[in-house]
Amino acid sequence: MNSTENEKRLKIPRRQFIACGVAMSFMPWVPVAARYEDHRLPLTPQCDSQKPVTPAQTPGPFYLPNSPERSDLREPSDAGKPFLLQTMVVNRDCVPLQGVIVELWHADGQGRYDTKGYRYRGMQLTTAEGRTLFKAIKPGLYPGRTPHFHVRLWQEGQLQLTTQLYFQGMTQNERDFLFNPALLMQEQENTDHHSGVFLFVIDSHPV
Numbered sequence: 001m002n003s004t005e006n007e008k009r010l011k012i013p014r015r016q017f018i019a020c021g022v023a024m025s026f027m028p029w030v031p032v033a034a035r036y037e038d039h040r041l042p043l044t045p046q047c048d049s050q051k052p053v054t055p056a057q058t059p060g061p062f063y064l065p066n067s068p069e070r071s072d073l074r075e076p077s078d079a080g081k082p083f084l085l086q087t088m089v090v091n092r093d094c095v096p097l098q099g100v101i102v103e104l105w106h107a108d109g110q111g112r113y114d115t116k117g118y119r120y121r122g123m124q125l126t127t128a129e130g131r132t133l134f135k136a137i138k139p140g141l142y143p144g145r146t147p148h149f150h151v152r153l154w155q156e157g158q159l160q161l162t163t164q165l166y167f168q169g170m171t172q173n174e175r176d177f178l179f180n181p182a183l184l185m186q187e188q189e190n191t192d193h194h195s196g197v198f199l200f201v202i203d204s205h206p207v
Contacts, residue, residue: 052201053092053161053201053202053203054161054163054182054183054200054201054202055163055180055182055183056161056162056163057162057163057164057178057180057183058162058164058178059150059152059162060150060164062105062113062115062150063105063150063152064105064115064118064121067103067104067105067118067121067122067123068118068121068122068123069122069123069124069125070122070123070124071122071124071132071133071134071135072122072134072135073104073106073119073120073121073122073134073135073136073137074135074136074137075108075119075120078108078109078137079109080108080109080137080138080139080140081109081137081138081193081194082135082136082137082192082193082194083135083136083137083138083193083194083195083196084133084134084135084136084193084194084195084196085104085133085134085136085149085165085185085195085196085197085198086131086132086133086134086195086196086197086198087102087131087132087133087134087151087197087198087199087200088126088129088130088131088197088198088199088200089102089126089130089132089153089200089202090130090199090200090201090202091201091202091203091204091205091206092201092202092203095206096126096128096129096130096131097126097130097155097202097204097206098125098126098127098128098129098130098206099125099126099155100125100126100130100153100154100155100160100202100204101123101124101125101152101153101154101155102123102124102125102126102132102151102152102153102200103121103122103123103150103151103152103153103154104121104122104123104134104136104149104150104151105120105121105122105149105150106120106136106137106139106148106149106150107120107139107140107142107147108120108137108139108140109137109138109139109140110140111139111140111141111142111143112140112142113142120136120137120139122134136149138167138194141172144176145172145176145178146166146167146170146172146173146175146176146179147166147167147170147172148164148165148166148167149164149165150162150163150164151163151164151165151200153200153202155202155204160202160203160204161200161202163183164178164183165183165184165185165196165198166179166180166181166183166184166185167184167185167187167196168184168185168187183198185197185198186198
């Protein structure tokens, strides 16, 4: 049986209350006993009406709706290096947004996308601090592209952002026709995994 068959499917979140807090720190990987070096986003910069929202990019040809609700996208059969991705979603006033659906999908370790199922696909709702945490892998090279993650953000049933996230230090970045340095993740490398952080800014409102 496919490991995603028993997962929850994408649901539109109920109205929820916003709690304060903008600092992000990595949570432990599995197994629970394994702890990793603390990694935080810089303090959120002061925002005003001129604060740019996160740049949009194409979803590409492999988007599938109804991603399962889960944090762990890894597959036991894939030898790709684990990658821990933590995100925060805020509006242009730097207010964390709770209940935003964050969809993530990416290629496997050989650069292949699953177009018939939900391998390396998942979604989560942001917490009161606007956070999500995904346990993924670093994707392999897809022909003509640099390694990347695909992301979509939904709020109250409305699509707020479609974009892609990129990895630091990849030689393919400068040759990729879609690459945007504004979409580079902050990263660190550990003994058994990589980790990355990204702050999404959307033109939206607290729910």
